[in-house]
Amino acid sequence: MPAALKQFTDTYLMWNEGYLIWISDILIALTSIGIVATLTYFKKWKWLWKEWLTSVDHKRIGIMYLIAALLMMFRGGADAMLLRTQLASPNSHFLTAEHYDQIFTTHGTIMILFMAMPMIFAMFNIVVPLQIGARDVAFPYLNAISFWLFFFGAMLFNISFVFGGSPDAGWVSYPPLTELGFDKGPGENFYLLSLQISGIGSIATGINFLATILKMRAPGMKLMRMPLFTWSVVAASIVIIFAFPALTIALALLMLDRIVGTHFFTMLHGGDPMMFVNLFWIWGHPEVYIVVLPAFGVFSEVVATFARKRIFGYTSMVASLLLISVISYFVWAHHFFTMGAGADVNTFFAVASMMVAIPTGVKVFNWLFTMFRGRISFELPMLWTLAFVPNFIIGGATGVMLAVAPADYQYHNSYFLIAHFHQVLIAGPVFGLIAGMYFWWPKMFGFKLDEKIGRIAFWLFNIGFYVCFMPQYALGFKGMQRRMYTYPAGMGWHTLNLISTIGAYIMGLGFLFIVVQIVYSIKYGERDLTGDPWNGRTLEWSLPSPAPHYNFAVIPTVTDRDMLWVMKQEGREGELRRINPDAIADIHMPKNSGRPFLMGLAFFVAGFGFVFNWYVLAVIGLVGVALTMILRAFEWDDEYHILAEEVREVEAALGRL
């Protein structure tokens, strides 16, 4: 028996691989015990299930996305710390080559798919229905399914670290390296299945929010009266809808190669690995716009609010959002100019890539012109927005450098590229979503995050950012390639790498300060009693913080862009804040349901079965998926009424009658 046990612990638990795994096991065990014990001690299991796990309320789902995204940022950030520690000195043996490969793979995958994506979905969920004057999204039940597919996809991905082994072929997962012949372990399967599961959820979210914005707006809110964040969600949803199916297919075909033995991307029997690379980037490039467009939306709201001015060039803002989303489909080959597709193909994609800079430049100028002669106040959301501008401009300019196809033969896969995409992805989505988090935090929780600690975090993260990534441009020019697990002394890379590592630690410290800030503010943060802590412009700030379950007791009629601001100027904002009790009617709301959670769990079981080729388990999971869907078809009564009297009581308690 001990032999069999050792076989099990070595194969699946990887206890023979050293202390990193043991530490992780212990930490995971302690955290799990801690969570279970806390919930049991405070008798919160029922509360957790009834109020959160079964909730279809967009505000709660948004908060769950936000928590998950912050946790994943911690995991992805811890990966980054390990990578930078390994690279701080030449000939380092802190990590083995194999572990280094696994860690940069999980770092990239988690940051894009399990951190940036849930972060934008958090913003979608929390903000869009409130901004357009709706009581929920178009498909609340589907919204819950999206969340649980993301959640269980992320679980499946993360569990690989301590059970079976992490993927190790990079976040792009190119064949033939990822074919069974070269990559036998279950890690790659974990990658394929977890992305597939969360990807289904992402497609559903794109559909959901496009339908919501097209059909659920308050009366009078024409398309060109919508807040710019909502417009950015339109653009991002369109990109999700048109890009994610390509990822689904790329992953599915690679999975068929690995599990069924087909020859899509193999070297033998006529397979073509470049087909995967094309499919992957047909999704992959639009994907970076999916995560950056909502950040642009956040900046537009923040700039207008904190400069106390209407956004400059609203129409051109909308046009540039949509242009970026269209151009995003015509640039994918710039990720592999060196494939050798020929001068004309490379020229097309090079020119298209450079063109992205035009609408993006329009947006930057519009933000600057909005600030021009505005009465700017430098609160946390505005600080992050201001920091974004120069940062993103450097990232954009190096992007144009990379877009020059002949020059790209020099930069390709060097640290110059690494510095470039970290700069656009951190300055864009990360700064944007942190700004959005600060901005809408009072709306979510009813209190502000502490300004002082937030400023420390801001400066640490920003200075750390430049210290970390500026040296990497130089390293790229000095010939350092990405994904090297170590390098010999005497290449002239040591000092720059050491500086870069120090910068990474400073950023890590900045993140810890954000955590401290959140924990501190839960107790001591300034309470938001007005529902309008920033002197806001759009409908969400006419509601109390946090908004009641049904959002709007009476759906407002919209006559202007920046509705709340216009009414403030005319001294009429009371019309939005004081509800006429007679106008309140019964409200239809969707019922909570445990099925989305169970469906996610069933997908998890099926995915787990496929990862290890345990087909019985896979079939059990798939049957579970089918059952939840069929049961849903027979559920006709999925709404309930909140009676007008109840609404009046809630509004009276909030002092709004």
Added chain:
Amino acid sequence: MAVAHTTVAPHQHVADKPLEYQNPVQSVKILGFWIFLATDMLLFGCLFATYLVLRTHTDGGPTPHDIFDVRGFTIETFVLLTSSFTGGMSTLAMRNGNKRQLLTWLIVTIALGLTFVGFEASEFVSDALRGATMQRSAFLSAFFTLVGTHGTHVSIGIIWMIVTAIQVAKKGINPISARKVFVVNLYWHFLDVVWVFIFTVVYLSGVVM
């Protein structure tokens, strides 16, 4: 059909809209489904692209010429196109408020769908018996995956249609069941359109070129 009339009547003031669009909660679901079809179309688009790239990569194994059976795929085409027509008839019966006709047409459509899947399965089996398996070459991998994905869609459509028919039988024709009938038929027509492309891009050009 007096019974049907009583179940359709309630929303007279919005009667200028078809039944499935009368309730806004239901009509937004139809819009959502159209958007879903766009994603599904792109899914097939990627499979078609893969097939077109790998079509000639036969690795010395069976070519399209060798395995495509003209009689077989012609029958499949006729069966599926007919099922799309009968599916359309079920939507029409739903709009006329005729529950019995609606159920009949749904059952005919389901039967035709099963026939189609049966023919396709036997085609696949006979291919495999002749050594043309999806592990043989990149061409065959792409062929079986593209056509098989369509077949899986049809199979799911059949289950969905059965579930819808049961609901119509139990609850009659009302805005909710009308939306369900309408949406499952949208899906069914969409699969028909995809098949038209499979018929031309895969089978016809396979035997002609």
